[in-house]
Amino acid sequence: MLRAADIKKNFGDLKVLDGISLEISRGEVVALIGPSGSGKSTFLRCMNHLETVDSGEIWLEKDCMCRMTDGRVRYSSEAELRRINMRMGMVFQNFNLFPHMTVMQNLIEAPMRVKRESRAAAMERAKEMLASVGLADRGGQYPYQLSGGQAQRVAIARALCMQPEIMCFDEPTSALDPELTHEVLAVMRDLAEKNMTMVVVTHEMGFARDVADRVVFMSDGVIVEQGTPEQVFSSSNPRTMKFLQMD
Amino acid sequence: MVIKFFNNPEKMENLIRLLMQGVGVTSKIFFLTLIFSVPLGLAVALGRMSRRWYVNKPISFYIYIMRSTPLMLQLLFIYFLLPMVVPFKMDRFVAVIFSYVINYAAYFAEIFRGGIESIPSGQREAAHVLGMSRLQTFWRIIMPQAAKRSLLPCTNEVITLVKDTALASTVAVVDLMTMAKKQVTSSSSVEPYLVAIIFYLILNGIVEQVCKWVERKMNYYQ
Ligand SMILES: Nc1ncnc2c1ncn2[C@@H]1O[C@H](COP(=O)(O)OP(=O)(O)OP(=O)(O)O)[C@@H](O)[C@H]1O
Ligand SMILES: [Mg+2]
Secondary structure (H helix, E strand, C coil), X not given: CEEEEEEEEEECCEEEEEEEEEEECCCCEEEEECCCCCCHHHHHHHHCCCCCCCEEEEEECCEEEEEEECCEEEECCHHHHHHHHHXXXXXCCCCCCCCCCCHHHHHHHHHHHCCXXXXXXXXXXXXXXXXXXXXXXXXXXXXXXXXHHHHHHHHHHHHHHCCCCEEEEECCCCCCCHHHHHHHHHHHHHHHHXXXXXXXXXXXXXXXXXXXXXXXEEECCEEEEEECHHHHHCCCCHHHHHHHHHC | CCCCCCCCHHHHHHHHHHHHHHHHHHHHHXXXXXXXXXXXXXXXXXXXXXXXXXXXXXXXXXXXXXXXXXXXXXXXXXXXHHHHHCCCCCCHHXXXXXXXXXXXXXXXXXXXXHHHHCCCHXXXXXXXXXXXXXXXXXXXXXXXXXXXXXXXXXXXHHHHHHHHHHHHHHHCCXXXXXXXXXXXXXHCCCHHHHHHHHHHHHHHHHHHHHHXXXXXXXXXXX
């Protein structure tokens, strides 16, 4: 459903992505692992059009984010890109909730402004989503009144309110105290069980092992190997082994 | 010091009435400057942050001029020199408002730019991945937060503006300062200055209270 082909991306002289190809099917949960600086975040950010690629193609089914023509990358129109963004949800490491809005306002802002839904309809879904992340009673609070775990669950709910077909997570638990990670991971497990298509950059190997359908190991801007969790976690590839031992 | 007003209720009343007229003109300068320079300042801030060099370079230059030369000189230039190059003579009051607006817009622009640039990029990114347009992101996400962060420096600027209105006397617009000066000259007593000081204190006392009130309004989040 989401297809990235031969993605290359440099920051100045630094080759961050050096030809990444990845295809994700509907309902699949993909865990993206790899050492720090290997380009995992950058890859995810390219998928969400937070960075532009230097070359390669990105497709969400029939919708094209960027493609190669005459050896050069060409991005689609602003409107088209927004349409693709709307079909994808993204959860950041440090939540990025809107601090000047209540939880409820955070949740209904995009559905109302972007999808032009009525306030009533947006609020109804928002309540549903809040309940599904276990925060039904927090709608009236401001982000600063929430714990990190709660804030991240709100961020997940906010993304879900746009009814995305695919959810991307960039180390959603890395900014949290260890005792709070499980409540976020539980929500993500729940999502996976409901057959949400997910791409998760994570250092939580337990989560990757238990929840992911496929584990992709990245290093130095390339995919070193990928497969089922069993395959990757028992890999004999020296780079993979080294990384897994370190963890 | 010769006491001429403080011991004569009739003269005192007359002085206060005259100075109140000055306060009226001062307030007019104050409000007109604010009403025009704040939105203009926002526009200038946006232009300053534009990625196109032919927008941001000229605007940087304009801000540089406005902040690096005395307001009094700018006022004199616009009142006396500009009419030599443009075919119309400027009304002195219009000249004052015009100078103040373009001067204060430059200061406000830098404050707004600081406020806008201090918003973490994650806010923009979160809005982007939710599909919000650039305009929606700016007005709904960035601006409300930037406004809060700009409030304190703006308060300082507004208080300075109250005092800067006194420069209008250099082109003989009859504001509070001019009026006080006139009374001092005609009476050869400095009492009108003392009264003027009290008026400025009252004006800025009000300004400060209003700013505090707005600040409290914006404190609904941290
Ligand atoms: N905006 C940027 N400008 C310049 N260099 C960048 C930028 N963003 C990332 N990089 C560099 O690109 C490389 C890959 O970064 P990226 O964040 O994608 O790694 P990562 O795999 O997500 O690492 P981590 O596990 O630490 O999050 C790093 O060397 C980083 O310093
Ligand atoms: Mg990262």
